[in-house]
Amino acid sequence: MFSFLLTFLLLKSTLINSQSLTTRVLDSVLQEHAFAPFLRHRVVTGVVYDANVGPELTGIKVSALRLRSGALSRKGYVGFKEFDIPVGVVVTPYVGRVVLVYQNMGNWSSVYYGLKGYVFLSPVVGLLAYNATFLSPEKSPEKLLELEVRAVEEPMVVKFGGLKVLRNGHMKNKKDAYFNCTLS
Ligand SMILES: *[C@@H]1O[C@H](CO)[C@@H](O)[C@H](O)[C@H]1NC(C)=O
Ligand SMILES: *[C@@H]1O[C@H](CO)[C@@H](O)[C@H](O)[C@H]1NC(C)=O
Ligand SMILES: *[C@@H]1O[C@H](CO)[C@@H](O)[C@H](O)[C@H]1NC(C)=O
Secondary structure, three states, X not given: OOOOOEEEOOOHHHHHHHHHHHHHHHHHHHHHHHHHHHHHOXXXXXXXXXXXXXXXXXXXXXXXXXXXXXXXXXXXXEEEOOEEEOOXXXXXXXXXXXXXXXXXXXXXXXXXXXXXXXXXXXXXXXEEEEEOOOOEOOEOOOOOOEEEEEEOOXXXXXXXXXXXXXXXXXXXXXXXXXXXXXXX
16 A cells, blocks of 8 residues: 555554545545645644535544654654654655644544444544645645655554544443554
8 A cells, every 4th residue: 555644543454445445535535625724825834724624524624734854753743633743753755844634534434434343432533644845825736645654763642532432321431542553
């Protein structure tokens, strides 16, 4: 697989077989929404921009964050929504600036990532990376390919404590979950 990155609660990689087309198309639609603020005005590096997904996808949240890849690697980024990005993250192929797109599938999680017999305790969230080098109001966006992101030193941490439980009543002992993942 050339491009998709992290998606939790369930790993997208295990799910992508059956629904690859729809989820790939959805990623691309969400990418467009996430990039919209970048095309309307100049955005500030390091600031999280929440995007509007439009009425047909109400319930899904997307946000974008532009970083210099050198800074991303040196400093990481704590608190991009539920993600704590550690130092030592490498984006390939190399780009000078990267846009990280956060997806929270909300009440659509089971629509796009549903598995028979399983109940989602939290929404599926994902993080994808794109080339941001010339993404600006002056340059029209091309359909950008996703970049590969690797946490080579410390694991990526996802704090599920901040995610809303989708169905009430099933869990008596709710606990904050921390999911560490090293991708290679
Ligand atoms: C990133 O975008 C710039 C500007 O469009 C392009 O010149 C460069 O080749 C791209 N890099 C990659 C790895 O796609
Ligand atoms: C998710 O919730 C919103 C309202 O908050 C609703 O408009 C939308 O249709 C719901 N989507 C699904 C797939 O249930
Ligand atoms: C997850 O990562 C955090 C921060 O690096 C660490 O404190 C914690 O012990 C790790 N948890 C597990 C289960 O590996």
